[in-house]
Amino acid sequence: MIFKELIKRKRDGQKLSSEEIDWIVKEFTSGKIPSYQMSAFLMAIYFQGLDDQETLALTKSMLESGETITIPSDLPLVDKHSTGGIGDKVSLILSPVLAEMGLNVAMLSGRALGFTGGTADKLESTGMKVELTPEEIEESVKRFGFSISTQTENVAPADRKIYALRDATATVESIPLIVASILSKKLAINTESIVFDVKVGTGAFMKTLKDAEKLAQGLVNVSKLYGKKAAALITEMSQPLGEYAGNALEVKETLSALSGEISPDLLEIVTSLCGSLYQLSDLGTFECGKNLAKEVILSGKAYERFVNWIEFWGGSLNLPTAKNIIKVKSEKEGWISNINGERLGYLIIEMGGGRKKADDAIDYSVGLRFFKKIGDFVKKGEVIGEIYCSEIKHEYINSFLSAYEFSSSPVDSPNLIKKSIV
Numbered sequence: 001m002i003f004k005e006l007i008k009r010k011r012d013g014q015k016l017s018s019e020e021i022d023w024i025v026k027e028f029t030s031g032k033i034p035s036y037q038m039s040a041f042l043m044a045i046y047f048q049g050l051d052d053q054e055t056l057a058l059t060k061s062m063l064e065s066g067e068t069i070t071i072p073s074d075l076p077l078v079d080k081h082s083t084g085g086i087g088d089k090v091s092l093i094l095s096p097v098l099a100e101m102g103l104n105v106a107m108l109s110g111r112a113l114g115f116t117g118g119t120a121d122k123l124e125s126t127g128m129k130v131e132l133t134p135e136e137i138e139e140s141v142k143r144f145g146f147s148i149s150t151q152t153e154n155v156a157p158a159d160r161k162i163y164a165l166r167d168a169t170a171t172v173e174s175i176p177l178i179v180a181s182i183l184s185k186k187l188a189i190n191t192e193s194i195v196f197d198v199k200v201g202t203g204a205f206m207k208t209l210k211d212a213e214k215l216a217q218g219l220v221n222v223s224k225l226y227g228k229k230a231a232a233l234i235t236e237m238s239q240p241l242g243e244y245a246g247n248a249l250e251v252k253e254t255l256s257a258l259s260g261e262i263s264p265d266l267l268e269i270v271t272s273l274c275g276s277l278y279q280l281s282d283l284g285t286f287e288c289g290k291n292l293a294k295e296v297i298l299s300g301k302a303y304e305r306f307v308n309w310i311e312f313w314g315g316s317l318n319l320p321t322a323k324n325i326i327k328v329k330s331e332k333e334g335w336i337s338n339i340n341g342e343r344l345g346y347l348i349i350e351m352g353g354g355r356k357k358a359d360d361a362i363d364y365s366v367g368l369r370f371f372k373k374i375g376d377f378v379k380k381g382e383v384i385g386e387i388y389c390s391e392i393k394h395e396y397i398n399s400f401l402s403a404y405e406f407s408s409s410p411v412d413s414p415n416l417i418k419k420s421i422v
């Protein structure tokens, strides 16, 4: 095959065959295609897109470039993927709850990406082991009904190489490239069903409902073409989820949530995703699964399972705590109309709670607490949040306050679930 011809066809909006896409991935991964040609190809995809069959072919080729993991399971084996947001500790709460509901969970989770946090980093704040071998994942599922671990270097190495080039060539934002990248890692485990939590709003990568819908539909279509049962919920991220954002603080919030003290937004999102997986696994209706998840959370039944799991993998509930807590007072009065999660995410990184460079160490103790949500009325001087930091800096307070927008007339609180895609 002549790569220049394939680039030209994609540039002109033509469809490529699975064999052609597979050939490109193999040649690029083995170093036979130079980066300048692959960059042109990625840019052609950025402008012309890929249809579902092409995206499936790209997903499969990247998936097959690395190892796949087979976990034996007598119970339905499921997974959940979030596209990332601020205060999103859903995976931590949902996994032991699903195990309590009679499902098995095998989840490969990423580290922090851009301005959002990562499940693996949150778990590492307990000191537990998060890089598990396939045998250890199997053991975790067998003992606790769930496993959450990082994807190893062996999973989808082609995606890592292509992602690095996308990052350098302004082609990360292409929806089919995002779909193939996510799925090349998510499909590496033999789960039967997967639900996608596609976040939309100022604290998410997808800022508009239209883009979120395209991404959700792409993830569901390609997963189904691959042979999985799949669904997606498009959920609210124009304000942080729950009460805290920051690694150790989110584990602490998870512990409260699993003992029945959970903020209403977090309860709604977690139980809806559980309901969706319950339905996909043919155990009952969405509503039935959602109610069961609610009952498990409010009764505190999954708490012990989660704590035993952390301790089994070497973690401790002696979580790191921040040296200082700053109370943030509002300088304005009115109804909150938006809370910019992207700014808050960058504030956490600035305080050391995320990485500026890939090898930066994380201060797990830092983070933010939110007392108010969209639609709440705030008086001037009222405390709206807290900043957990190792050093007190006035710029932290300014950044926190700059994330809040106010309206002089009442504002409705937004729908938490914007759309369900099956």
Ligand code: URA
Residues within 6 Å of the ligand: 163, 172, 177, 178, 179, 181, 182
């Ligand atoms: N997450 C991924 O794994 N890949 C993308 O391209 C974007 C988000």
